[in-house]
Amino acid sequence: MPSARVVKNRTEFEGKIYEELALVQGADIPAWSADAELRHVGRSRLRVDGPQRVSGRARYTTDLMLPGMLHARVVRSPHPHARVIRVDAKRALALAGVRSVVDRTSAPELFDEEVHYVGAPVAVVVGETEEIAADAAHLVEIEYESLPFVVDLEEAIADRTRVQRKESYSRGDARRGFREADIVVDARYTTSTQLHNCLEPHGAVAQWDGERLTLWESTQAMFDVRKGVAKAIRARLDDVRVICDYMGGGFGSKLGHGHYSEIAAVLAKRLGRPIRCVMDRREENLVTGNRSATVQRVRVGATKDGKLTALEHVAWSGTGTEDGWVASTTGPSNGLYEVANVRSEQFLVLTNTGPFSAFRAPGYVEGTFALESAMDELADKLALDPLALRRKNYAKLDPQSGKHYSLKRLDQCYSRGAELAGWSRRKAGGTAGRHAYLRRGMGVSTQVWGGGGGPPAYATIHLNADGTAIVRAGLQDIGSGTKTAIAQIAAEELSLPLERVRLSIGETDAPYGPASGGSMTTASLGPAVRLAAVDVRRQLLEVAAGLMEVRASEIHLTDGHAVAGRGGKKLALDEVFSKLQNYTVIGRGSRHPNPEDVRLRSFGAHFAEVEVDIRTGAVRVLKIVAVHQIGRIVNPLNAKSQVEGGVTQALGYAVSEGRVLDRLSGHVMNANLEDYKIPTVKDVPDIVVEFVPDLDRRANNLGGIGLGEPPIIPTAAAIANAVANACGARVRTLPITPARVLEALRR
Amino acid sequence: MEIERPRSLDGALAALAAHPGADLLAGGTDLMVEINFGRKRPEHLIVVQPLAELRDLDRNGAVRVGAGVTYTRLLAEGGGSFAAVREMARTVGSPQIRNAGTVGGNLGTSSPAGDALPVLAAFDATVVLRSRRGERRIPFADYMTGPKRNARAPDEIVVAAEWRDPGPAQTFLKVGTRNAMVIAVASLCLVVERARKSVRVALGSCGPTILRAGEAERFAEELIDESGWDEPLDVSEAAAARFGELVAAAARPIDDVRGSARYRRHVLGVMARRALERVGSVVA
């Protein structure tokens, strides 16, 4: 048995660095080399669960129908700020099929006396069917006392009681840097609240068996749900089992348990029947999280030849009613460019709107829009090519820590991207379109992100008597294809066909696995799975060696065979399996800590080509070229899908999405998919995806890091820069609507 | 909720006479949204979607489009005299919505953003209504009376829209906030009926009902009077701008989630100019 030890590890998660203790076992192995002949890793494979997903056989949390299950429907506040005076459930309870109505008096653990946003929970109705519960919810009569509120971010920023300074950073002396500058760009950018709108809504189903709770939940982080729910209901960890078989997206909004999880757990216990509590689309738009709207001020100073002398970035992020944390909007400014003098501040601003949550590269998406727009404004003033300006300020070392990067190939992302986009066609002032009123332009933007992952993450692999393997890990696949990547990694080391590797994931009885967030799932768990497979292989070779009557050290595993020496004796693994009877080979693996001496980060560049109708202000995005550097690509097909999805989500953020609030009533005016405009297939441009082939061998034993978030980071700025290039309209507010383009043109 | 599925138009009319004001279900792309969002709880529902009598699409002589004709069917129609109809149908929803949604449903809902409506208005269409009491034929301008309001009596069914073929000088333009599945921020249909020396321009999503831009119509007619009704119109920059201004001035837009009144007015002017430039050169 390998010995266990405790290690200290630094992990970058959602733009912040966390130091944690973790338990690891045995020793790590080096990453595959560039010339290793791999049969699975690095090759495009269809999703191992693709057929289930597309045929409707995959069972999601919302599909679950347990015998005797009741449905919970939340009654929500129509007021942005109010005190709940009285809840009268008489009429609701009189409706046939209604089993229970609870509010603050009957379930104080579930509700507050004051509600702080439209959509805040006030009562819950439980009915025999979803429809009955929904009908009865309308019958609950609630008396409120209205209280003052603010929903508008700018208005809230002006009110000191609503603003908290959460982060600040500096290096060098920004003031001096600005004095040294020949040219300074000083601009204010604003971004809108983006909604996740996951395909699968948030929700949970709870069932008790005595003191044991089973909770099916659509989540990115089963173990955090277990911890959170156990704490909320004062249960032991082993009494709470969380299951997440299939999942339809989270984008950061499902990183912990929800109010719905507590409702389901608490009421299922009280009523002695399973309870399902699943949000509808309106609730998805009101209460399940969002990307903060921001107001940002960026100042960049540079010498005439384009060397940055100072950078200042101050960000105010509207977090709704969330007053614990705020995303790092200034992260990109702190760490992307080589600039000696930097000062940044991050403020959290409270408004009477639904709480924000992590959303695919939280903060970095908003901050990169501002920073990379400002860089282009600077390039304009300096009459420099925007790409040249970025190259001029390229950071070879991590500007924050002074460390080397484990890998940095941003220069290649720039040059390959420029080639693919035809950047040489770009002209200052844009080019002509088919009509006099159409102008074309190109823009570029950069991304930097973490995604290195880290411990703790564990996996076991069981090899069965027929030569099939089961990978067991506390992993949830949120739709990104992690399952397939994990199966590929295991199959590689086990030398088995992919279809012989099955995954047993999606529940907390498995060894601990990380949240599917922060672009770190594969980078955290993959190396542990690889070690578990190596452990199995070692044991298997010992068995084969016995059968072949050679020493284990003399044979190796290749292509389903144990082979002794070069061209020596060969024994098919299937034969090994058939000789043995009932047995299980158990391999164990854990994720080892990240290297201390280097910084793990991913880089990439997006190039946008757009056409602007200068009369209507309409922007058509024609093409996005995305080149990223993350080291080893486990599954190129999956990776490409990931980038296409990120670009599409960013496209909505850039040109059409945004929550609309009514200042006077505090209501969300577009809390549905009709009025909240995510891109349709007709809006999505040609997306060209490439990866820098170099491996990140220092990162971990796979040689690569995560890709979930990077592709959403740079797109909005690339589009804004392309619009400015096309027609001179510098739009500093997202989304870039036609009206805003016209307004910018008039300036 | 009671749902009736009559086999014939007569059956449907009888059912409606027995339950005046009952909701009619055609493609359901408006009605089911209302029901699912809890904005409507019909007690009585009459399904008209399968009725053969509502499915005419007749273009011999006067054009007759049955209330049950879907956008997909309209899209499949060829010919210059259906150009604006096709352009309109192409912008509606998505393939699924176009397969289910009908002209009768658009008329039934009578939303100022209903895309078929500016076309019917610019075509001077007649709305044909039927009840047990008989048939009524009313000009579109008298049919739609306000936002989601129309002159249909509670026992009447829209059976068709009819119009005289105005010739090929016609176009429909729509601005939305994305490229598909989008309700109009503003729309416009322009017809130059050369045979009758008539120009008609109708605006959608720019007022409480579909608006006609009378002054702009007169202005364009005078322009064509000068250049000749049988000749292609070469629109000068100044004339196009004036036409755009007059169309914009006819709008009575509001601010809403989709767009501001100001932007709507502006973009109507732009669409009007483009429409006139596009259509002016078309001579049968």
Ligand SMILES: Cc1cc2nc3c(=O)[nH]c(=O)nc-3n(C[C@H](O)[C@H](O)[C@H](O)COP(=O)(O)OP(=O)(O)OC[C@H]3O[C@@H](n4cnc5c(N)ncnc54)[C@H](O)[C@@H]3O)c2cc1C
């Ligand atoms: C996702 C989506 C996208 C959409 N996009 C567009 C768009 O781009 N442009 C657009 O204009 N619309 C759009 N719509 C709205 C809708 O598709 C259209 O208004 C369509 O024409 C409605 O037709 P229907 O047959 O589905 O009507 P239904 O929903 O069946 O009926 C609508 C109303 O009309 C009444 N009605 C139906 N038939 C008759 C009749 N024969 N006589 C009298 N009353 C009748 C019904 O009682 C009901 O009140 C969209 C809807 C959805 C859900």
